[in-house]
Every structure is written in C-alpha cells, then in structure tokens.
Amino acid sequence: MPSLPVELLLGLYLGLLTGIVPAFVAGSLGFLVRYFTGVTLPGFGVVVLALSIASVQGGLLGLVEPTIAQSPRLLVAVLVVLMLALYAHNQGDKLGAELPRRLSLTSIRQRTLSTDVVELVGSVGQVTARPTGEIRDMEGYPPLSPDLRGRLKAGSWRLPADLPLSELETRLEERLRTEHDLADVDVTLDERARATIAAAPPSGSLSRRLSTGHRAVSVATLVPTGLARGDEVTVRVGDRSITGTVLSVRTEIDDERAAIPVSEEPPDDELATDGGDPTDDAIPTPRSTTATAGGPGRVTVAVARRDVKPLLEAESLGLVVRSRGTSREFEAFALLKREGYAVRRLTVGTGGTDGETADEPPASAAVTVLAVRRQGSETGGRRHGWVFGPGIERSLEAGDEAFVAGSDDAIETFVEAVAR
The missing domain is CATH 3.30.70.1450 (Regulator of K+ conductance, C-terminal domain)
Structure with missing residues (x-):
C-alpha cells in the first residue's frame, strides 16, 4: 500500500481531474440563476450537483474501484472537487450580480471621455480632438489632395466634454463637412479624444446645393452689403421679378481684401498719434468671412429652369433681399x-x-x-x-x-x- 504522502498527491490529482466539469457546471448555473432571477443558488445544491457529476465522471473514467474507495485518496479527491465547485459557483454568482442586466448596443455606444483630457474653461468642460494616424480615403470616392490631407492632419477642434463619444463624433463630422466642404466623412473618437478620420474630397459642391428643377445663374449687379450664401433674393428684370437663393457672392471690394496679405500691418507712423497711442480709426477692423462688403460684383443665384433665359438676356437688373422672418x-x-x-x-x-x-x-x-x-x-x-x-x-x-x-x-x- 502506498504511503500517506503518495495517497495525498494521488487524491489531489484525481480531484483536479474529475473536478473540472463539476466546477464549470456549478459556475455556469450560479451565474445564470443570479443574472436572470437575482437569487443565489444554495450551497447544498451545489455540493449535491458536484458530487453527482463527479461520481458519474469517475465511473466513466474507471476510478471507482475497491482499492481506491478504501484508500485516503478518495476523501482528498472529494474535498478537492467540492472546493473547486464552490469556488466556481461563488465567482459565477458574483459575475451575475455585477453584470448589467440591460445591456444594449445603445448603452455600449454611450462611452464618455477620459477625465485626463478634459479641460475646464470656467465652469464648462471642453476637450481638444486631434487626428491620430493617417487621414484615410473613403471607398468609392477619389483620393484626398495632399493639401487637404495635410490640413486635416494638422487640425484640432474644441468640443464640449459633457457629451457621449457618439454625439461628439457626429458633431465633429458635421464640423469637418462644413469647414472643408467634404463630400463624406467618417470620424471615430477614443476615450482620449484621438480622432480616426476617413474623408472624401469635395465634388460638385455647387451642383449639390441645387434643388431638383433649379439652375445656377451668375449675374453682375450691385450687391447689398452683408449678402451671404443662403439668403433669399428677388431679381428684378424690367417688370418681372424672379425669386431665388444665393449660392455664392463676390464683389470687387472682397477681391481687393483677398489680395492683401493677412500679416500686412500699417506702418508705425500711421498708428501713432501725438501722444503715442493708436487712434480708433487706425486700428484695422476684422475682415468678415461670411458676408460680402457690398458694391459692384457678381452673384450666383439658384432659380427655376423657366427663369434662366430672362436672366441671361437681361442687360440690367436689380437685386432685392427678401425677409426670411425672425427666428x-x-x-x-x-x-x-x-x-x-x-x-x-x-x-x-x-x-x-x-x-x-x-x-x-x-x-x-x-x-x-x-x-x-x-x-x-x-x-x-x-x-x-x-x-x-x-x-x-x-x-x-x-x-x-x-x-x-x-x-x-x-x-x-x-x-x-x-x-x-
């Protein structure tokens, strides 16, 4: 008969060999019962279930023999099986209690930013999103130009930090589409506000702003100050009035301003007065990038198809801005x-x-x-x-x-x- 230490080692071996399946079953049942019912499976039931499975498995493996049943190794093996089953049941019960019961794709998407990247501006949290990796091309569209790819790569965008990542991705996509007039864009943000961007270059930007049945016509006229894209106007050709929407506008003053370098500043002698302080008139005013300065220029208007010919044949016309009402x-x-x-x-x-x-x-x-x-x-x-x-x-x-x-x-x- 083997010595006692050998019997103990053999009992540990037999317990591990036959305890894997009972432990797996006990852990799975503990998790399922706690997750769906909120009730913990009783320990006595776990013991009975583990011993039943272990006895069946031991019989199939040929371990139930008179010599084994009468040796200390059987007691050690039973203790190992019970400890494994109870431990697996405890872990499964804990997992069933901690796992969210209302798990959906919507809740998975509601990820938020890491607190390390949030900047407090006053009492409002903001985050700066920057691109990571290369700016990828979108399948089915032409590749991006090197200049546009470089501008997207070097860009950074300030966004509110109190929104989920899905909403931040949507806002950044709309912002990129507006700023760079992209045909399509897809943005993925991680918890550290690093943006993975795939974009398509602008294609037919003017034609995409035209509704079905409308045409774009450019006319030379006196442009009202402050006219911008999207304004509703009425073009007066003789006794006829044609309504349309402004698609683009350019005046001679805008061309002159565009020719002046941004870094150009007035000389010091023009800024200084007798007291050495600049006057209000000498301080350059900011240039408007959204509306025209007015004056002679050209306006591109979207009009109905039947109104294209009268506009092209007119020698002189007037432009009147229509009220769109107060928001x-x-x-x-x-x-x-x-x-x-x-x-x-x-x-x-x-x-x-x-x-x-x-x-x-x-x-x-x-x-x-x-x-x-x-x-x-x-x-x-x-x-x-x-x-x-x-x-x-x-x-x-x-x-x-x-x-x-x-x-x-x-x-x-x-x-x-x-x-x-």
Whole structure:
C-alpha cells in the first residue's frame, strides 16, 4: 500500500481531474440563476450537483474501484472537487450580480471621455480632438489632395466634454463637412479624444446645393452689403421679378481684401498719434468671412429652369433681399434672457442607481425642464426623441438629456444634484 504522502498527491490529482466539469457546471448555473432571477443558488445544491457529476465522471473514467474507495485518496479527491465547485459557483454568482442586466448596443455606444483630457474653461468642460494616424480615403470616392490631407492632419477642434463619444463624433463630422466642404466623412473618437478620420474630397459642391428643377445663374449687379450664401433674393428684370437663393457672392471690394496679405500691418507712423497711442480709426477692423462688403460684383443665384433665359438676356437688373422672418428660437431665448433666466443643456447621471428614476433635486422648484430626450427605444435614433414641455408626469431618469431654464444659482444646484 502506498504511503500517506503518495495517497495525498494521488487524491489531489484525481480531484483536479474529475473536478473540472463539476466546477464549470456549478459556475455556469450560479451565474445564470443570479443574472436572470437575482437569487443565489444554495450551497447544498451545489455540493449535491458536484458530487453527482463527479461520481458519474469517475465511473466513466474507471476510478471507482475497491482499492481506491478504501484508500485516503478518495476523501482528498472529494474535498478537492467540492472546493473547486464552490469556488466556481461563488465567482459565477458574483459575475451575475455585477453584470448589467440591460445591456444594449445603445448603452455600449454611450462611452464618455477620459477625465485626463478634459479641460475646464470656467465652469464648462471642453476637450481638444486631434487626428491620430493617417487621414484615410473613403471607398468609392477619389483620393484626398495632399493639401487637404495635410490640413486635416494638422487640425484640432474644441468640443464640449459633457457629451457621449457618439454625439461628439457626429458633431465633429458635421464640423469637418462644413469647414472643408467634404463630400463624406467618417470620424471615430477614443476615450482620449484621438480622432480616426476617413474623408472624401469635395465634388460638385455647387451642383449639390441645387434643388431638383433649379439652375445656377451668375449675374453682375450691385450687391447689398452683408449678402451671404443662403439668403433669399428677388431679381428684378424690367417688370418681372424672379425669386431665388444665393449660392455664392463676390464683389470687387472682397477681391481687393483677398489680395492683401493677412500679416500686412500699417506702418508705425500711421498708428501713432501725438501722444503715442493708436487712434480708433487706425486700428484695422476684422475682415468678415461670411458676408460680402457690398458694391459692384457678381452673384450666383439658384432659380427655376423657366427663369434662366430672362436672366441671361437681361442687360440690367436689380437685386432685392427678401425677409426670411425672425427666428422663433432666438425670440424665445431673448425673452428668457430678458427675464433673467439662463438655459443649459445637461445629461442626468446615474447617481448610483441602475436605471431608476433620479431623486428629485432640492432646487427643482426654481428650475423648469424645457425638453427631455430619453436614450432608448423611445428615441428611434440618437438624433430624435425630444419631448418639449414634459411636465411633472415625466420624471428624469439616468442617461436622459435635458434643457433646463432658471437662475444661474438654481441651475448650478440642479446640475450638482442630477448630473453626478
């Protein structure tokens, strides 16, 4: 008969050999029961299950023999099997308790920035997004020009830091598309605000701004000061009035300003007065890049197809800018500001809850919730789902985005209560 140390080693070997399958089954059951029911599987049931599986497995392996059953190694093997099963069950139960029960693709996309890259500007957090790696070309489009690729590579963009990465990616895509007139762009941001960019060069920018059934016509006329792309105008040709939308505008004054180098400054003797201080007239005014300075020039207008010939045949014409009305959004904000209210956008934090309704903040009486957007199946997409004037019947929940109005102090207290 082998000595006691050899029997102990043989028992450890047999326990590890037959305890792998019971441990796997016990861990899986512990996880599934805790995850779906929230109840911990009893330890006695784990012991009975592990011994049953181990006995069946030992019989299949030919380990249940009279010599083994009457030796100390069997007791050691049983103890090893039970310890493995109970440990696996404990780990599976812990995993089932910690794993989120409402896991969806939307929640996976709601990643946020790392706190190391957030910069505080006043009381608002901002982040600077910079490209990482090479600027890739988009499949199905021509390659980017070296100049445009270099400008994108050297660019940096300031973005608010209180938004999820998916929203930041959307904003950066819209900004790049607007600034560089890109045909298409795809941006992926990581937690450190490093942007992976794939872009397509501009193609037919003028024709893409034309609606179906419209044509672009350039006319030489006296351009009103401040005219910009997108303005609605009326072109008067004799007794006829033709309406259209401005696609581009250029005047002689704009050409003269464009010919002056940006770094060019007036001489010192032109800036200095008798007292040595520059006068108000000597300080150069900033140049406008969005609107024209007015004067003689050329305007490209989008008009209906039937109005192209009269414009091309006209010897002289006049240009009148049409009113597009006052923006109701700006009127609403002006009224709130006049009454001493501030408007702020925020995201409700979890506050230690698991999707439960956020506690009512102490300053909620002085703050009005103007609109709420709930992340989930109600939205139907990340850019939809705003509910305006939700009222008291719609409580804020963790993950909601909201616009609130109130005094500065009340909003700060409100944000500290719900946005943590």
